[in-house]
Amino acid sequence: xxxxxxxxxxxxxxxxxxxxxxxxxxxxxxxxxxxxxxxxxxxxxxxxxxxxxxxxxxxxxxxxxxxxxxxxxxxxxxxxxxxxxxxxxxxxxxxxxxxxxxxxxxxxxxxxxxxxxxxxxxxxxxxxxxxxxxxxxxxxxxxxxxxxxxxxxxxxxxxxxxxxxxxxxxxxxxxxxxxxxxxxxxxxxxxxxxxxxxxxxxxxxxxxxxxxxxxxxxxxxxxxxxxxxxxxxxxxxxxxxxxxxxxxxxxxxxxxxxxxxxxxxxxxxxxxxxxxxxxxxxxxxxxxxxxxxxxxxxxxxxxxxx
Amino acid sequence: xxxxxxxxxxxxxxxxxxxxxxxxxxxxxxxxxxxxxxxxxxxxxxxxxxxxxxxxxxxxxxxxxxxxxxxxxxxxxxxxxxxxxxxxxxxxxxxxxxxxxxxxxxxxxxxxxxxxxxxxxxxxxxxxxxxxxxxxxxxxxxxxxxxxxxxxxxxxxxxxxxxxxxxxxxxxxxxxxxxxxxxxxxxxxxxxxxxxxxxxxxxxxxxxxxxxxxxxxxxxxxxxxxxxxxxxxxxxxxxxxxxxxxxxxxxxxxxxxxxxxxxxxxxxxxxxxxxxxxxxxxxxxxxxxxxxxxxxxxxxxxxxxxxxxxxxxxxxxxxxxxxxxxxxxxxxxxxxxxxxxxxxxxxxxxxxxxxxxxxxxxxxxxxxxxxxxxxxxxxxxxxxxxxxxxxxxxxxxxxxxxxxxxxxxxxxxxxxxxxxxxxxxxxxxxxxxxxxxxxxxxxxxxxxxxxxxxxxxxxxxxxxxxxxxxxxxxxxxxxxxxxxxxxxxxxxxxxxxxxxxxxxxxxxxxxxxxxxxxxxxxxxx
Numbered sequence: 001x002x003x004x005x006x007x008x009x010x011x012x013x014x015x016x017x018x019x020x021x022x023x024x025x026x027x028x029x030x031x032x033x034x035x036x037x038x039x040x041x042x043x044x045x046x047x048x049x050x051x052x053x054x055x056x057x058x059x060x061x062x063x064x065x066x067x068x069x070x071x072x073x074x075x076x077x078x079x080x081x082x083x084x085x086x087x088x089x090x091x092x093x094x095x096x097x098x099x100x101x102x103x104x105x106x107x108x109x110x111x112x113x114x115x116x117x118x119x120x121x122x123x124x125x126x127x128x129x130x131x132x133x134x135x136x137x138x139x140x141x142x143x144x145x146x147x148x149x150x151x152x153x154x155x156x157x158x159x160x161x162x163x164x165x166x167x168x169x170x171x172x173x174x175x176x177x178x179x180x181x182x183x184x185x186x187x188x189x190x191x192x193x194x195x196x197x198x199x200x201x202x203x204x205x206x207x208x209x210x211x212x213x214x215x216x217x218x219x220x221x222x223x224x225x226x227x228x229x230x231x232x233x234x235x236x237x238x239x240x241x242x243x244x245x246x247x248x249x250x251x252x253x254x255x256x257x258x259x260x261x262x263x264x265x266x267x268x269x270x271x272x273x274x275x276x277x278x279x280x281x282x283x284x285x286x287x288x289x290x291x292x293x294x295x296x297x298x299x300x301x302x303x304x305x306x
Numbered sequence: 307x308x309x310x311x312x313x314x315x316x317x318x319x320x321x322x323x324x325x326x327x328x329x330x331x332x333x334x335x336x337x338x339x340x341x342x343x344x345x346x347x348x349x350x351x352x353x354x355x356x357x358x359x360x361x362x363x364x365x366x367x368x369x370x371x372x373x374x375x376x377x378x379x380x381x382x383x384x385x386x387x388x389x390x391x392x393x394x395x396x397x398x399x400x401x402x403x404x405x406x407x408x409x410x411x412x413x414x415x416x417x418x419x420x421x422x423x424x425x426x427x428x429x430x431x432x433x434x435x436x437x438x439x440x441x442x443x444x445x446x447x448x449x450x451x452x453x454x455x456x457x458x459x460x461x462x463x464x465x466x467x468x469x470x471x472x473x474x475x476x477x478x479x480x481x482x483x484x485x486x487x488x489x490x491x492x493x494x495x496x497x498x499x500x501x502x503x504x505x506x507x508x509x510x511x512x513x514x515x516x517x518x519x520x521x522x523x524x525x526x527x528x529x530x531x532x533x534x535x536x537x538x539x540x541x542x543x544x545x546x547x548x549x550x551x552x553x554x555x556x557x558x559x560x561x562x563x564x565x566x567x568x569x570x571x572x573x574x575x576x577x578x579x580x581x582x583x584x585x586x587x588x589x590x591x592x593x594x595x596x597x598x599x600x601x602x603x604x605x606x607x608x609x610x611x612x613x614x615x616x617x618x619x620x621x622x623x624x625x626x627x628x629x630x631x632x633x634x635x636x637x638x639x640x641x642x643x644x645x646x647x648x649x650x651x652x653x654x655x656x657x658x659x660x661x662x663x664x665x666x667x668x669x670x671x672x673x674x675x676x677x678x679x680x681x682x683x684x685x686x687x688x689x690x691x692x693x694x695x696x697x698x699x700x701x702x703x704x705x706x707x708x709x710x711x712x713x714x715x716x717x718x719x720x721x722x723x724x725x726x727x728x729x730x731x732x733x734x735x736x737x738x739x740x741x742x743x744x745x746x747x748x749x750x751x752x753x754x755x756x757x758x759x760x761x762x763x764x765x766x767x768x769x770x771x772x773x774x775x776x777x778x779x780x781x782x783x784x785x786x787x788x789x790x791x792x793x794x795x796x797x798x799x800x801x802x803x804x805x806x807x808x809x810x811x812x813x814x815x816x817x818x819x820x821x822x823x824x825x826x827x828x829x830x831x
Contacts, residue, residue: 033624033626034624034626034627037621037622037624037627038627038629040618040621041621041622041627041629041633044618044633045633045636045637047692048636048637048638048639048640048696049636049639051640051648051651051652051655051692052639052640054651054655055651065660066654066657066660066661067660067665069662070660070662070665070666071666110384110385113381113382113384113385114381114382114386116381117378117379117380117381117382118382121377121378123377126378129382134821136389136393136394136397138813138814138817139397139810139813140753140813141392142753142755142782143397143400143753143782143785143806143809143810143813144393144396144397144399144400144806145785145786145789145791146400146403146785146789146791146799146802146803146806147395147396147399147400147403147803148392148396149789149791150399150403150408150799151391151392151395151396151399154353154355154356155356157351157353158344158348158351158353158356159343159344159347172388172391173392175385175388175392176388176389176391176392176393176396177389177392177393178385178388178389179385179386179388179389180389180393183385208377210326212381236644237644237646237647237756239755239756239759239760240755240756240759240786243792244791255646255756258646258647258650259646259650259759259760262650262653262654262760263763270654273650273654274651277647277650277651280644280647281643281644281647284642284644285639285642285643288638288641288642289635
């Protein structure tokens, strides 16, 4: 289709390489071929963005109720944001960031190490190991939340810090899922780093640890970033295990805490929730927009190529 | 650096090289220290399973990092340890719990249940004397009682039965000092009032002898269990009525006329939980409805998001279109929004009386978006469409751009129209490229607990069910409700685990199909 148009509008092509064909296209034709796409685009953007505009407006509305938030940007004030200071919101934000970052770092370290072993060493049980990982990662950890709860009760009787209502215990649970999908994502990427590089280093006398830390890890930084980010984002929004494990309010994560606000007294807490939602979305949204290329690339590459 | 490197080369294996070796030693020492601490704690708590697991992990770690023969394991072990404990074990444990009646009333082992029964059914021994009592504290900080019985002082704690303390000092009928113990003064007792009044110090090793309790921290009384446990016959006897209770298959003591004692223990019940899910009147109806809705929800979510995403991808797959990047960035915003926030946000927007959708967009209509069974389902799908279409848009855009151009040329030469080209070329090629992602999207939505819980909470409730389930509940939220972990229902870990197993099976089958599709296993070598 593109080629046909290019040929038809050939003389009108004035841009280098003939890409810019928009100029001097008859209005009817423009509407038929491109105009409607803009209409669809605007509609799609409205659909995508409206709730986000709404929540920003609600967070700035001083009435703080659900009804009061319906006139978009009728009044603008920072009351809701200021009121967050009187709640546990910032504690939850801190908890969420600590848990998210710790999980992301642990996941990257352990996943990358395992991927290095599977990619670079040939050992008995390697194929079995990879296959088992593939099978285990089919079953999401969250399905076993009852068993996790019971396990943490028993662990807590021995070492309280590994038991219920402990952030460290929650991080440990999340790290249980560190291998699995991530290892495969990284394994594929590690395999694309030429072996000649580490062999040359080995001939120069580098140990396997030096090859790993100073050569391989430097070359696979993009995939480390992707895995770290995906892990952070999924931990950030994880609800069911966090809800089961963290019991006292000061240990909650944002997902658990904000759910509590909305499920109890939805009407009255709406402004507070909206302000909290805007602030909690910002870190993830920012990471996402800055790194969307890597994330999308990582997602598709990981799932298609394994 | 270079010296270390050559030393490493000399050593052959390369593990023992300067700074790296030092770091390793420190890390292992740290792990060992924590491990030994854990092992000792497990020993004190008497948790033999945890003890064994900790010892095994500790031995494995030391072996792996000090032998030269386990090179790959050095890299795999940390992740593997977490994987084994927090994923493999819990999945296996889910399988075990599914075959037990673990839950409220069946929370512990039989020994613990017997002790609990004896303790909970206590009454003061009639005509027993008031014992002068002093609250004392052991060196470890455990509270205890020093009582004067028959003129002799005896001391004990919750864990240690009363034992004679002949060298205690008594003045004016009260114990004022016991060697090895600290006598708490009035102030300290008041501070720990709760602990003091709930403390029960056994009179002897035999639970049937009863225990000393106090209300005022000055006088104590001996309380004895109403029930008597006969170890030889394995029966409970009510001392006041004489009724004999024998253990039944359900993990409870049962009298001849079918009366059971409240505290039971967990026993394996075979397939009873599965029978309950599929056959019990209370659960079977909701279960079938929820199972169907789970499939419908997951399939429709994938289909709708894919359809919209693909449509938009094709609309924007025209290099002449201006501002594609802006459209694209704005359109993927929902995907970047954390799912729980989006669901909570929409739950407010769709509110029947005050929500912005009814009030502003629909001019004051009162449509029960979240409280009518069918509209709630529609809303769930609609919100999921909002959340999911950008992802499909992104992957379809990627796939469209990698489609081979020559096929289209051939199609045009053959005289295929736009519609025919789309149906016979674009669509099949897109599906092939995105099939694995569609399957994983299905698997994700099949367990999309966050969306359901935050948007509708599973509601509106079924009218006919005595269980806390609703029209938009999916299997995983049913598991959550049945488990009773949020306190809305009696806890039933057994049934919840059995339902988890059903989900495991469904997800496993789906994933197996996915793997055959992508032939992942063949790429592994």
